[in-house]
Amino acid sequence: MTNRRENAILAAPLVLFLLAILGFPTVLALVYGVSDTSFQTLTSPEFSGLANFRQVLADPTFWQAAWFSLRFGAITAVLQCALGLALAVYLAPLVRLHGWTVAILIIPMIVAPAMMGLMYRLVLHEFAGPLPHYLYQWLGWSPAFLSPAHVFKTVVVAETLQWTPFAFLLFLTAYQSIPEDLREAAAVDGTRPWRRFWTIELPLMLPTVWVALFIRFIDGFRVFDNIYTLVGAGPGGSTTSMSIYIYETFLRRGEIGKAMAAAILLFVTAFLALALAQRLTRKAAR
Amino acid sequence: MTRKMHLLATAAALSLLSGLAQAEVTVLGWPGGPEETALRAVTEVYNAQPDLAEENKVELLFTSRDGFFDKLQVDLAAGSTAFDVNLIATYSIGRYAPYMEPITLSDQAGAVFGDTVLKTMQFDGQQYGVPTDLSLHFLYFRLDLTDALMADDAAKARYAEISQQHLGKAMEPKAPADWTWEDFVANALYFSQSVNPDSPTRYGTVIQAKNLLFNMMVFHSWPRSYGGNWMDDAGTITVDSEAFRTALSQVKMLFDLGATPPDSTSYEYAEANAAYAAGQVAAMVQWNAAAGELTAAQAATGTTAPPAGPDGKFTHIHGLGLGLNKAAENKEGAIAFLQWLSTEEAALAYAKAGGAPGLAAETAAKLATDRPDLVQVGEYASTYGFVMNGGTSEKALSVYEAQAKEFTGYWAGTQDLDTALKNAATAMADLLK
Structure with missing residues (x-):
């Protein structure tokens, strides 16, 4: 048996699995995306060309959701990576000595995002939540965390607190993989730690930085669970992300074709972002 | 071996059939x-x-x-x-x-x-x-607070002063069973510390204003009592009406003047109940299902039908x-x-x-x-x-959703009243055609 044939046989189960799990829904999404489909006509969609895409692109709520997702994805990705990088570099000596500290630092990541949303809904409630309670007790005042004026900042902070450990783990691995002799050589030459970080360590970690930024951006861009359970679509749709827009269009309004068209647009955007990130990563590696 | 297999197959078939029979x-x-x-x-x-x-x-x-x-x-x-x-x-x-x-x-x-x-x-x-x-909905109110208000001349004078300033006329406190929506607003302002720093409660009311269809049901009793409806008998959408404008503006006033918690734009049933149960809210309109919970938390709670408008009292059912x-x-x-x-x-x-x-x-x-x-x-x-005209139609849920998005946007200050009503009317015309 040739290697090629062996590879094909070994890869077949995975390929079949992916085709079943991802391929079928993708084909269905494409069919519904170019059809006039409702729950009553799920099995007999009528071809409608690009009408759904035109409807989506003409819908102000779609653009509002796209702008929210873009802002949310970009801000949370930058914050998580900046914090994760700082923590990784600062805590690396501690982690080297006590490896178990990593387990504590990644606890927020283990909680399901939907549960995190529900938890904040309780914690931040003006009358039932401990945080406003103590702020009122100590300062006689508390911000309304989920009011229109603060809700965006609140969901950004919630997402950052949960997913910074992910960026931290990536950066810690990258930081620990930098050869120790490079640091020693720099130290022998009298290079100060700050300069060593900027000129040696950070450039070596740059490919990881790009990957982390990309992953966190995509995760933030398609955010759903924690925001939906915390504040829903928001007053006037102010916390409607792309995923929430698709969910509500599909299930709440029953406009299946339009929801699928929006999902395809989201997929294309993510795909283009992936291609761009790969290019940047390769460039950084060179 | 073959015989055993036959027996097993027969037993399996029989158990399946008996399952169907049951x-x-x-x-x-x-x-x-x-x-x-x-x-x-x-x-x-x-x-x-x-x-x-x-x-x-x-x-x-x-x-x-x-x-x-x-x-x-x-x-x-x-x-x-x-x-x-x-x-x-x-x-x-x-x-x-x-x-x-x-x-x-x-x-x-x-x-x-x-x-x-x-x-x-x-x-x-x-x-x-x-x-x-x-x-359906009840008006829940704190009997201890309303009784104290009606028995105190200085408090009545302050009540009249506040209603004159914000509603344009000096009003007298009344028993909640006789309230109009204007009385509800005046009472909410009087019992809000942002308007009346001496108020025993932090907020006069709590409006559950999360962008959620069920919250529109709670709100609808308000415009309905001013004669509002989703559409007339001919099927014309009538949401952009004086009735909805009046009700929406009165709720907006409560938000702007701090008579409802600022983050009540994220409240639904449970959060609104928690606010009332904490003793920091003087009165609220809420589902009848909350009666046990609210009365248990605040023993001096009274219940009556929602306030009246020019067309009388109404409650969504x-x-x-x-x-x-x-x-x-x-x-x-x-x-x-x-x-x-x-x-x-x-x-x-x-x-x-x-x-x-x-x-x-x-x-x-x-x-x-x-x-x-x-x-x-x-x-x-x-x-x-x-039940609003069209309230049981195929797209009724979507109508509630559309209104929730537009009206909560107005209350939260992300859009003006004209835009909210225009968008709601456009969405409803599409959904109820």
């Missing part, structure tokens, strides 16, 4: 809360009937409340046979009607429930369900009920159960077990000792209950 009526109910408890209780009564065939006994199925109606939509559209009878609500009958079958209720149904309540389960003139629970899945495998058994459920025996058992059926006065009177609250619910439903 097929039961599966009922998908509303999970959690008093509705589940009551349904379990009546099911036991039904299954205990001596002449009930084994294959027609009722088995209950519950999922989570989260996204219940979305999951039900998908199940029904897919022709699921996992249940024979399923939950429906007034506002979703039109959406689910294509996947359900109309039913005929028992002869007693009219007398047990009354026409107003039976209509909450009708679509296109046909009965799609047995009404099991009725929801809707029913939860059980109807027949078109794809049901045991239709005969399911219909028998639904007919029994619409008898007086079943309605009384359901109510005694904690459910909240909307009962006609004569039937409710039989529960005056066990469930006095149901007498009040029945009275308010028949006197003040309303």
Whole structure:
């Protein structure tokens, strides 16, 4: 048996699995995306060309959701990576000595995002939540965390607190993989730690930085669970992300074709972002 | 070996057939809360009937409340046979009607429930369900606060001053049963520390204003009392009306002046109740289901019908009920159960077990000792209950969704009143065409 044939046989189960799990829904999404489909006509969609895409692109709520997702994805990705990088570099000596500290630092990541949303809904409630309670007790005042004026900042902070450990783990691995002799050589030459970080360590970690930024951006861009359970679509749709827009269009309004068209647009955007990130990563590696 | 295999196969086939013979009526109910408890209780009564065939006994199925109606939509559209009878609500009958079958209720149904309540389960003139629970709204208020206000001349003068400043006329405090919506607003402003720093409560009211369809139902009693409706008899959308403008502006005033918690734009039922239960809210309009919880938290709580507008007092009503899945495998058994459920025996058992059926006065009177609250619910439903024109249509849920998005946007200050009403009217014209 040739290697090629062996590879094909070994890869077949995975390929079949992916085709079943991802391929079928993708084909269905494409069919519904170019059809006039409702729950009553799920099995007999009528071809409608690009009408759904035109409807989506003409819908102000779609653009509002796209702008929210873009802002949310970009801000949370930058914050998580900046914090994760700082923590990784600062805590690396501690982690080297006590490896178990990593387990504590990644606890927020283990909680399901939907549960995190529900938890904040309780914690931040003006009358039932401990945080406003103590702020009122100590300062006689508390911000309304989920009011229109603060809700965006609140969901950004919630997402950052949960997913910074992910960026931290990536950066810690990258930081620990930098050869120790490079640091020693720099130290022998009298290079100060700050300069060593900027000129040696950070450039070596740059490919990881790009990957982390990309992953966190995509995760933030398609955010759903924690925001939906915390504040829903928001007053006037102010916390409607792309995923929430698709969910509500599909299930709440029953406009299946339009929801699928929006999902395809989201997929294309993510795909283009992936291609761009790969290019940047390769460039950084060179 | 071959003989053993034959025996095994025969045994398997027999057990499968016996399983089919014992097929039961599966009922998908509303999970959690008093509705589940009551349904379990009546099911036991039904299954205990001596002449009930084994294959027609009722088995209950519950999922989570989260996204219940979305999951039900998908199940029904897919022709699921996992249940024979399923939950429906007034506002979703039109959406689910294509996947359900109309039913005929028992002869007693009219007398047990009354026409107003039976209509909450009708679509296109046909009965799609047995009404099991009725929801409407009460005005909850702190008796201790309103009594103290009405007994204190200095407080009355301050009340008049505040109402003059914000509502343009000096008003006198009244008993909550006599309130108009202007009295409700004046009372809310007086009991808000942002307006009246001496107020014993932080907020005069709490408006649950999360972008959520159920919150629109709570709000609708307000514009309806000013004569508002979704559309007129000719089918013209009438949401962009003076009635909706007045009601929306009055709520906006409460937000702008800090008479409701600033983050109540993220509140739904539980959060609003928590605010009232904490003793920091003087009065609120809330579902009747909250009566026990709010009264337990604040003993001096009084309840009455929502305030009046120029057209009188109104309360949104809707029913939860059980109807027949078109794809049901045991239709005969399911219909028998639904007919029994619409008898007086079943309605009384359901109510005694904690459910909240909307009962006609004569039937409710039989529960005056066990469930006095149901007498009040029945009275308010028949006197003040309303369903907006188009409120049971196929796209009724989407209309609520569209209004929730636009109106909460106005209250939160993300858009002006004209834009909110224009967008709502456009969306409704598309949905109700």
